[in-house]
Amino acid sequence: MTADDTHGRLDDDDYPAYTTGRAADMIGTTQGFLRALGDARLITPLRSEGGHRRYSRYQLRIAARARELVDQGIPIEAACRIIVLEDQLEEAQRINAEHRRTVGSANSTAAA
Secondary structure (H helix, E strand, C coil): CCHHHHHHHCCCCCCCCEEHHHHHHHHCCCHHHHHHHHHCCCCCCEECCCCCEEECHHHHHHHHHHHHHHHCCCCHHHHHHHHHHHHHHHHHHHHHHHHHHHHHHHHHHHHC
């Protein structure tokens, strides 16, 4: 990958652009906290060719949400479960909205 290719991917939420140290600084936590989220399988950072963890912006948003919950006194394992459930709920709501649009469109066409 050339430097131009890498620069173009920085807008990609899934591009693993951030080292563990930078990621921790960005969300105001420790590198150990990020490793704990990996151990809990909430996020799985990609590895650089040298074996270093790299985080995407999407993963950092998840980690920041976990930090919010832990800061409220929720154990990390429970925080991870809450985030998974929130994500599942969001996906179900998206599917339901899409289904309603499809059914509404079909009903409008049938009525015409």
